[in-house]
Amino acid sequence: MPSESTRTNHGPVGADTLIEIDHVSFGYEPGRNVLNDISMRFGRGQVTAILGGSGCGKTTLLRLIGGVHRVDQGSVRVDAEAIDTRNAEQLFRLRRRLGMLFQFGALFTDLSVFENVAFPLREHTDLDDAMIRDIVLMKLNAVGLRGAAMLRIAEISGGMGRRVALARAIALDPELLLYDEPFTGLDPIAMGVTANLIRKLNDALGATSLIVSHDVQECFEICDYAYIMAAPGVVIAHGRPDELNASADPQVRQFIRGEPDGPVPFHYPAPPLAQDLGLGA
Amino acid sequence: MNWLAAIGRFALGSLRALGHHAFFFWELMRTLPTSLRRPYFAVAQVHALGNLSLLVILSSGLAVGFVLALQTYYALATYGAADSVGLVVNLSLVRELGPVVTALLFAGRAGTSLTAEIGLMKAGEQLAAMELMAVDPKSRVLAPRFLGGIVAMPILALLFSAIGILGAYVVGVLMIGLDAGNFWSIMENGVDVRRDLGNGIIKSIVFGVICSFVAVYQGYEAKATPEGVARATTRTVVISSLTVLMVDFVLTALMFSTR
Numbered sequence: 001m002p003s004e005s006t007r008t009n010h011g012p013v014g015a016d017t018l019i020e021i022d023h024v025s026f027g028y029e030p031g032r033n034v035l036n037d038i039s040m041r042f043g044r045g046q047v048t049a050i051l052g053g054s055g056c057g058k059t060t061l062l063r064l065i066g067g068v069h070r071v072d073q074g075s076v077r078v079d080a081e082a083i084d085t086r087n088a089e090q091l092f093r094l095r096r097r098l099g100m101l102f103q104f105g106a107l108f109t110d111l112s113v114f115e116n117v118a119f120p121l122r123e124h125t126d127l128d129d130a131m132i133r134d135i136v137l138m139k140l141n142a143v144g145l146r147g148a149a150m151l152r153i154a155e156i157s158g159g160m161g162r163r164v165a166l167a168r169a170i171a172l173d174p175e176l177l178l179y180d181e182p183f184t185g186l187d188p189i190a191m192g193v194t195a196n197l198i199r200k201l202n203d204a205l206g207a208t209s210l211i212v213s214h215d216v217q218e219c220f221e222i223c224d225y226a227y228i229m230a231a232p233g234v235v236i237a238h239g240r241p242d243e244l245n246a247s248a249d250p251q252v253r254q255f256i257r258g259e260p261d262g263p264v265p266f267h268y269p270a271p272p273l274a275q276d277l278g279l280g281a
Numbered sequence: 282m283n284w285l286a287a288i289g290r291f292a293l294g295s296l297r298a299l300g301h302h303a304f305f306f307w308e309l310m311r312t313l314p315t316s317l318r319r320p321y322f323a324v325a326q327v328h329a330l331g332n333l334s335l336l337v338i339l340s341s342g343l344a345v346g347f348v349l350a351l352q353t354y355y356a357l358a359t360y361g362a363a364d365s366v367g368l369v370v371n372l373s374l375v376r377e378l379g380p381v382v383t384a385l386l387f388a389g390r391a392g393t394s395l396t397a398e399i400g401l402m403k404a405g406e407q408l409a410a411m412e413l414m415a416v417d418p419k420s421r422v423l424a425p426r427f428l429g430g431i432v433a434m435p436i437l438a439l440l441f442s443a444i445g446i447l448g449a450y451v452v453g454v455l456m457i458g459l460d461a462g463n464f465w466s467i468m469e470n471g472v473d474v475r476r477d478l479g480n481g482i483i484k485s486i487v488f489g490v491i492c493s494f495v496a497v498y499q500g501y502e503a504k505a506t507p508e509g510v511a512r513a514t515t516r517t518v519v520i521s522s523l524t525v526l527m528v529d530f531v532l533t534a535l536m537f538s539t540r
């Protein structure tokens with residue numbers, strides 16, 4: 001169980017809060033909550049990691065911040081303004097301020113690498129083609145893919161696709177960056193470069209970054225603060241990386257060290273295997 | 282009373298579906314002015330959808346023209362009215378077969394392609410990505426395809442009718458030996474541009490709205506799984522075809538009534 005101090009305080013102390021998740025519950029189907037009464041705070045200018053195993057509601061949380069779904073209970077506030085998913089104008093204003101890297105890239109398969117990165121620039125600015133070209137090439141250079149600018153999406157690997165998606169997410173230099181599993185499918189070199197890029201971008205742009213991931217060590221190296229979530233959509237601990245590394249909480253220790261045995265069960269709830277196989281008395 | 286509950290559920294479900302379609306149509310209409318400000322997206326779709334269907338439309342039109350001329354000749358020759366083959370073929374094509382068969386072929390060829398494309402974009406989170414980039418997918422993806430279908434349909438229907446008439450000429454004049462002058466002149470005298478050709482074009486525009494709307498709706502509402510996209514694609518063909526045939530009856534009754 002988390003320590004008392006981390007339980008009562010829902011976020012980084014002293015940081016100016018950009019996003020506040022206040023007692024939020026949410027489920028895609030009635031009676032089956034993905035998130036259960038969670039509260040978090042994300043400090044402006046900070047890199048915050050949301051860590052947790054598969055299916056604990058991390059991606060859903062990012063979608064709630066982006067206003068994709070309406071919360072069932074509680075509220076999500078950005079700059080102290082509660083997100084109302086029925087208010088199209090407010091959603092438009094919010095989304096103009098954010099860039100999101102999707103778990104599987106979500107690249108437009110009918111466009112080239114170049115056009116994917118140029119997409120937000122063409123949609124939201126009146127820049128001329130020469131300026132767009134320069135910006136796109138700089139963004140692609142940052143992720144190491146300037147040479148792949150003219151390739152079709154079908155011609156690049158999954159890892160390259162995620163880097164293109166990252167270049168697209170930062171194309172408009174957003175104020176808030178949401179990264180959904182940014183390290184999945186990357187080779188060690190690309191992973192290190194991407195992690196450093198996330199940190200550098202955050203500091204250079206004065207942005208606020210949220211990273212949803214299960215790569216504990218990569219996230220701890222670059223984040224200022226971290227939340228650890230577990231099924232069924234609850235926060236089990238939060239704190240600075242050094243605090244979490246030193247935590248005596250068995251659930252936190254099991255997750256950080258990747259141990260198979262501990263308070264977090266590996267198996268989905270089921271009757272004993274022998275019973276399912278029809279063995280024994 | 283289970284049967285009463287079942288009827289009630291069916292009625293409520295149908296009304297809900299109808300309301301959802303109507304609301305979606307209204308939403309699509311609201312995005313049209315924005316899409317028209319960037320017409321190049323719709324023009325690209327006219328080109329893409331037209332090209333996609335052109336070969337099947339032309340080859341079907343030619344085959345229909347051949348068969349129609351042959352059957353009409355067999356029937357009319359019995360009554361000594363073989364000279365009217367050109368007129369009957371033309372009226373059949375321009376008033377009915379051109380718009381209807383083109384719509385059915387369009388639904389099968391371009392409609393399914395539209396549904397699958399939009400459904401796969403949804404499954405690949407491309408539409409969600411657009412939304413989070415503050416870009417409305419209805420305006421950027423659906424509306425240009427919807428407009429493209431509406432514009433492409435009458436062009437394809439006219440091409441279908443034109444190639445069908447040429448097919449009838451080949452069979453009637455070149456193969457059977459009907460008089461070429463008679464074939465064209467009776468057509469010129471008997472076909473009214475406003476009543477026959479104009480109503481045929483109006484029909485194909487209406488069918489364009491139906492087929493394009495069904496295709497984009499089914500794609501957008503498809504479940505984001507391979508099975509979901511497959512089912513949506515099938516529904517596009519079935520719903521478009523049945524709706525076109527039913528609406529055609531209503532339009533024909535309204536347009537060509539002699540009362």
